[in-house]
Amino acid sequence: xxxxxxxxxxxxxxxLQQPPPARDFDVLVVGAGPAGSAAALAAARxxxxxxxxxxxxxxxxxxxxxxxxxxxxxxxxxxxxWEEMPVERWVTRRSTMVMTADQALTxxxxxQRWGTAPYNGATAxxxxxxxxxxxxxxxxxxxxxxxxxxxxxxRTTAGTVVGVRTDRPDGDLTAKVVIACDGVNSFLAKExxxxxxxxxxxxxxxxxxxxxxxxxxxxEQRFGLTGRDxxxxxxxxxxxxxxxxxxxxxxxxxxSLGVVVGLPGLAAAKVRPEELLADLKxxxxxxxxxxxxxxxxxxxxxxxxxxxxxxxxxxxxxxxVAGDAAGMCLAAGIWLEGVNFAIGAGMYAGRxxxxxxxxxxxxxxxxxxxxxxxxxxxxxxxxxxxxxxxxLVLSERMQRQYPGLICDLAxxxxxxxxxxxxPGVWRLLRTAxxxxxxxxxxxxxxxxxxxxxxx
Amino acid sequence: xxxxPGEDYREISFDDRMEGTEFRVSERAHITVDTExxxxxxVRSCLHVCPAKLFVPRADGGILFNFEQCFECGACYQVCDAxxxxxxxxxxxxxxxVFRKG
Numbered sequence: 218x219x220x221x222x223x224x225x226x227x228x229x230x231x232x233l234q235q236p237p238p239a240r241d242f243d244v245l246v247v248g249a250g251p252a253g254s255a256a257a258l259a260a261a262r263x264x265x266x267x268x269x270x271x272x273x274x275x276x277x278x279x280x281x282x283x284x285x286x287x288x289x290x291x292x293x294x295x296x297x298x299w300e301e302m303p304v305e306r307w308v309t310r311r312s313t314m315v316m317t318a319d320q321a322l323t324x325x326x327x328x329q330r331w332g333t334a335p336y337n338g339a340t341a342x343x344x345x346x347x348x349x350x351x352x353x354x355x356x357x358x359x360x361x362x363x364x365x366x367x368x369x370x371x372r373t374t375a376g377t378v379v380g381v382r383t384d385r386p387d388g389d390l391t392a393k394v395v396i397a398c399d400g401v402n403s404f405l406a407k408e409x410x411x412x413x414x415x416x417x418x419x420x421x422x423x424x425x426x427x428x429x430x431x432x433x434x435x436x437e438q439r440f441g442l443t444g445r446d447x448x449x450x451x452x453x454x455x456x457x458x459x460x461x462x463x464x465x466x467x468x469x470x471x472x473s474l475g476v477v478v479g480l481p482g483l484a485a486a487k488v489r490p491e492e493l494l495a496d497l498k499x500x501x502x503x504x505x506x507x508x509x510x511x512x513x514x515x516x517x518x519x520x521x522x523x524x525x526x527x528x529x530x531x532x533x534x535x536x537x538v539a540g541d542a543a544g545m546c547l548a549a550g551i552w553l554e555g556v557n558f559a560i561g562a563g564m565y566a567g568r569x570x571x572x573x574x575x576x577x578x579x580x581x582x583x584x585x586x587x588x589x590x591x592x593x594x595x596x597x598x599x600x601x602x603x604x605x606x607x608x609l610v611l612s613e614r615m616q617r618q619y620p621g622l623i624c625d626l627a628x629x630x631x632x633x634x635x636x637x638x639x640p641g642v643w644r645l646l647r648t649a650x651x652x653x654x655x656x657x658x659x660x661x662x663x664x665x666x667x668x669x670x671x672x
Numbered sequence: 673x674x675x676x677p678g679e680d681y682r683e684i685s686f687d688d689r690m691e692g693t694e695f696r697v698s699e700r701a702h703i704t705v706d707t708e709x710x711x712x713x714x715v716r717s718c719l720h721v722c723p724a725k726l727f728v729p730r731a732d733g734g735i736l737f738n739f740e741q742c743f744e745c746g747a748c749y750q751v752c753d754a755x756x757x758x759x760x761x762x763x764x765x766x767x768x769x770v771f772r773k774g
Contacts, residue, residue, distance in 0.1 A: 222703070223761035226749055262768065274696070274766045281774035343774035385763050402746045417752040425723050428692075428773040471773070484717035484751045489725070491689060512684065514692045514773040517723035517743040519750070543692030 221366045222382065224272075224404050226554075230370040231382050233523070237391045245381060245392035246359075247367045247405060249276035249351045249555045251342075252540025252563035257354035258294055259567025260396075267359040270383065271350065272366040275349030279400070281426060281518035284562050285338045285449050286346060288506060290595075291342045292335070294564060295353055298402035300334050303345035305468035306352040306447025307331060308338035310440070314502065314549055315396040316454040320624035321502035323450075332446050340447050340466050340473070347557070354577060367399065370408050370536075377580070378409060380534035396537045401519045403542035405469040409539055409666040411530040418480050420523030420607075422461060425490040426475035427498075427512025433470050439506050439515070440467050441671060451553060455497045455621030459486050460611035464553075465506065474498060474507055477520060479611055488605050490517070498593070522548040525597070525604035532584040539566040547599060549606035549670065556594050565590040570620060570633050606670045618653045619663075646652040686725055690741055697740045698767040703748070704761075705737040708756040717751040718758070743769050 222228060242567040244260040246253045249271035257269040273279040285308060291298040312325040331337040341557045355361050360381075371380035371389060380391035397405040401421070406412055431439075452463035461478030476493045483490065495504055521527075521544035528544050531537065539545070540559035547554045569587035571581045591597040609615060629645040640648075650657055679757040683685055686688070705727075710716075723741050728736045742763075749760040762768070 225759070225761035225765075227759075228761070271766050272762055274770060277774060278772075279768075279771045279774075281743075281771055342772065344772050366762050366765045402723060421747075421750060423723060423745065423747050426774075427689075441688075473773075480721060480751055484715075484721050487720050489720055490684070490723050491725075496683075512689065512692055513720060514771065515689050516693065516774055517745050517747075518773050518774075519745050519747060 223384070224248050224366050224368045226404065226407070228369045228404050228476045229255070229546045230408055231373040231389070233371060233373050233379065236322060236373050236377065236379050240380070240393050242266045242390065242392040244394050244396060245390055246270065246396045246398060247381060248398035248400055248540070248542070249361060249363070250280055250347055250398060250540060250559060251350060251527055252566070253396070254347065254350040254354045254557035255294060255560040255563030255660070256396045256398060256539060256567035256570070257359040258350070258357050259564045260571050261354060261357035261359045263568060263571030265571050267354070268359045268392070269359045270365050270367055270466060271351070271361065271363045274364050274557065275344065275348055276351040276363070277344040280343040280347055280422065281474060281516040282343060282555060283424065283426070283553065284340045284468070286341050287338050287554060289335060290557050290561045290564070292419070294338050294560070297603050299334050301349070302672060303341055303349050304445070304468070305340040305342065306442070306445050307336050308449045309446040309652070310442070310448035311338070312448065312450040314450055314452045315620045316452060316500060316502060316622050318499065319625050320628060322624050338449055340449070340468050342468070342562065350560070370405055376534060378533060381405070393574050394535055394537065394584070396539060396563070396566050397542050398540045398559070399542050401521050401541040403405065403538065406529055406538045409533045409536055411533055413529065417523070417527070420521060420527050420544070421560045422477045422484060422520045423480055423490060423517065424475055424477040424520055425494055425517045426473055426510050426515070427494060428468070428471050428473055428514045428516070429507055430471045430513050432512045436467055436472065440547070442467065445469070451551065452497070453615070455500065456493055456616070457486065457496070458617040459483055459488065459493070460616050465503065471513060472507055472510060480519070481621065491552040499535045516638060521546050522607050524607040525547045525550070525600040528600070531588050531591070532581050534580045537566045537570060537584055537587055543602070545596065547603065548610065549603040550601070550610045561594055561596045564589060565594065565596070603670050605666050609666050612664060614655065614659060618655050622649045622653050622655060625652065677704050686734070688762065690724065693741070694770040694772065695741050696770055698752045698763045700764065701739040702763040702768065703739045703742060704759045705735065706757055707737070710735040710752050713754050715753070718748045721747045723747065723750050
């Protein structure tokens, strides 16, 4: 290395005239998040030598999410995973709340089946969860290299990726396949030209999260829970019309309260994210749930919410991309998932890398099995099916008009306005549509888009 | 702490908000801001989107930037459209923000 290089938007590949004759590893995975650890685990199980790089001091130290993970994709990697995964609470209460400043309509579903194996959602902290999965990769033979930044790709002049440069002295590491699981900013995938457009800020949201400590019994009382049962509340209408939403999740002895907003919308509104969080915290439907919580950590992260229509290329010569680095978060209204998509994508990437190495062809064509496997699995099947939903959820109408419409409908339905007789749903709807200045045609079109997503 | 009514959590100062988050601060500033470029910027999205509030308006109209308590999210460089204003990199391995409750 001639001068120190750092990973960032302008980092560049180190070019080699000739491919290195021997490689340090079969597979080099960058980022020990869920995608990276699943990739390392799958590749190591398939017999590859694997290094797993992590820029933080430990896996999960740079990671933030809302707080709910869906574990069933782990069935293939860690049988009986629920017996060992570090879980805060198992989500048995799943709620969607639509609110205005002084109204809230909640759809609240509870299933005790979700409180027993194989479970459904679970709350967990990433420092626990990511470390646990990385531990499985290590047990399978992968070498975990923490506190190490991949500062750029090593490429041949023909463009083939043959390794990464790191910020350690003599830190070049070579491999037959590099799997970039380096998160939402993914400088490696951008460096390789896999992200076609530079306007990706349009599809990024910013999440901010407070972890608020509360005694276990207080959480049980307020949220109506017993034992390790937990609640997941997703919120629409709490962001002053800025595209986005909120969430409140129960951990064992804390709750996670957060707001997620589109980056361009936030910038245009000239509102600071913690102001939205303070609004939500003071809302009459939320305040009694979080009252007295002592903040133990404040955190923030970007989220790639573009969905299927804004995925990058997923493979290059010697390179695969998985997880947030490939924009695989599913932000589709009532479905807000990411870790499961990362684990799934990482698993298929690790297998595809091993298969390509076995076949002696790690070119883009040789690695094409990755995309095919994703398309067949839930990872891209769900994204493909729900491709129109992120746009609908973040639309002006869904954000500014529909929460009020929905709450007014509920209020009209449940209000006993005697001596006037009950108004009937259609009249309520017509009145509310007019009051919120909604185009009936757009409402119908959005309803059809929404229904198709479920279909 | 056990949920007494009347506690006003909206009063939390930004410093208190950041107090629970651990930062292993590097000597190298992993983000630098060329404030001469910022002086001519009228949009200043960074002031609003940076969740750690690291971009602060100065009395003389410029922008003051601190790198120490950075979440490394990338929001600032993503919204900044002034060429060369923000030079953004990850901190060196093992340094920077360390989340425990992410």
